[in-house]
Amino acid sequence: MTTFYLVRHGETVWNKEHRLQGWLDSPLSENGILHAKKLGEQLKNIPFTAAYSSTSGRAKETLHYLTAGRKLAIHYEDDLREIFLGNWQGKTVENIMAINRFDYELYTNYPAQFVATHTESFGEVTERAMYTLKNIAQRYPHEHILIVSHGVTIKCIINAILERGIDQLWTAPHIEGTSMTIVERTEESWHVKVIGSTQHLQ
Numbered sequence: 001m002t003t004f005y006l007v008r009h010g011e012t013v014w015n016k017e018h019r020l021q022g023w024l025d026s027p028l029s030e031n032g033i034l035h036a037k038k039l040g041e042q043l044k045n046i047p048f049t050a051a052y053s054s055t056s057g058r059a060k061e062t063l064h065y066l067t068a069g070r071k072l073a074i075h076y077e078d079d080l081r082e083i084f085l086g087n088w089q090g091k092t093v094e095n096i097m098a099i100n101r102f103d104y105e106l107y108t109n110y111p112a113q114f115v116a117t118h119t120e121s122f123g124e125v126t127e128r129a130m131y132t133l134k135n136i137a138q139r140y141p142h143e144h145i146l147i148v149s150h151g152v153t154i155k156c157i158i159n160a161i162l163e164r165g166i167d168q169l170w171t172a173p174h175i176e177g178t179s180m181t182i183v184e185r186t187e188e189s190w191h192v193k194v195i196g197s198t199q200h201l202q
Helices: 028-044 057-066 093-109 120-137 151-163
Strands: 001-010 046-053 073-075 144-149 180-186 189-197
Touching: 001 028, 001 120, 001 151, 028 057, 046 120, 057 120, 093 120, 120 151, 120 180, 144 151, 151 180, 151 189
Parallel strands: 001 144, 046 073, 046 144
Antiparallel strands: 001 180, 180 189
């Protein structure tokens, strides 16, 4: 059995500004760094064999704090990146609502009705993320694996494993910064054990 610990990157400067990142990037905020260090402390006794991160800087930075002082095989994967958000990337929610309110409200409230024109679709994110997890599970069939990814990407993974429709993509709980989701892969079966835990912040 492969046990995946899926962690969303820590809070970033753009998160604080309510600015969408997608494939663009911004550094971790002070809180983002602090929370990543706290999670790293909580995870210190988990016997990880390897760690994977999205190639986005905020994910790499989070992984750095999670693995400080540990000797692990570290890998970076483009397919663990956040959803590509096209011309929304770098813009604040306020700006997007001013110019593209209808599409953004579909994206945030009615994901099954959202049509990806300038962005990736939720289906495309799901396909690349699940493909990557399957490959990692084949490489490490009996290990604990740490993965740092992104909110929408982790939501897509959860949705796929629970075999839910896209209309349920945003089902609670929210995937907070440095939250941890635990997923198991046994042969051809997937199981979600924990979703969005922030116990390290209590």
